[in-house]
Amino acid sequence: MSPSSRRGFRFSHFGMFVSDIARMERFYAGVLEFTVTDRGQLAGASGPVDLVFLSRDPDEHHQIVLVSGRPASLAFNPINQISLAADSLATLRAMHARLLEEDCSEITPVTHGNAVSIYVRDPEGNRLELYFDLPWYVSQPMRLPVDLAGDEAELMARFEAHARSLPGFRPRTEWRAEMARLMGLA
Incomplete structure (x- = not known):
């Protein structure tokens, strides 16, 4: 641990x-x-x-x-979502291409300001969230559809510019330190 x-x-x-x-x-x-x-x-x-x-x-x-x-x-499906974290934006984008090839249903790329997510349904309709954490925090909830095409550096610049316009914007390291204090870990 x-x-x-x-x-x-x-x-x-x-x-x-x-x-x-x-x-x-x-x-x-x-x-x-x-x-x-x-x-x-x-x-x-x-x-x-x-x-x-x-x-x-x-x-x-x-x-x-x-x-x-x-x-x-x-x-009623009691599963709201099953979330899997990607190790990089490149990994997330590659999976997005794979999901499109597999003709999966309800493929929805979004930004939450502090993460980029792809929502998709598995074969029995359970919603999955595949996501990559961005290096900053913004207040939640927040959700905006995004296009994942294009140059990765340009995408990151767009994500950051958008996040900077949102309430609570700050580096993820600051947010994490605050959460560690609240959890009694600092």
Whole structure:
């Protein structure tokens, strides 16, 4: 655990019920490049339940667990979003191109002022947010559609100019130091 993290607990993984486990595995492993680390079956209240464990981190056996048994149609999807952080704007832009090639639904690039995000639906309609943190902070919520085409340096300059016009603009390092104080970590 990082010395700048809260002691006690850290986020590790989540599981979600799915209708078509093979289709969901193909998406998370093929498109988002998770690795299947295990799979198996357990007894469930209504019969056997299939599980597929996936991770992008060799220190985490699984970061996502796909579990069979979700009804094909639900009146409401309780998952607001599943968010994955990109290591660079280049990575995010490459994934944007990949999602367009895969003909995924509802691909929406936006800026939140302090991050650039791509919202997209997985094959069962769960909303994903793939994002890259920008080096500054602005007050939230904030959301504006963006075009990710063009030169990366020009994009970053546009993102920063926009962020500077928003309430709360400051370097991310200042915001982080304030949050560390509020969390009792400073």
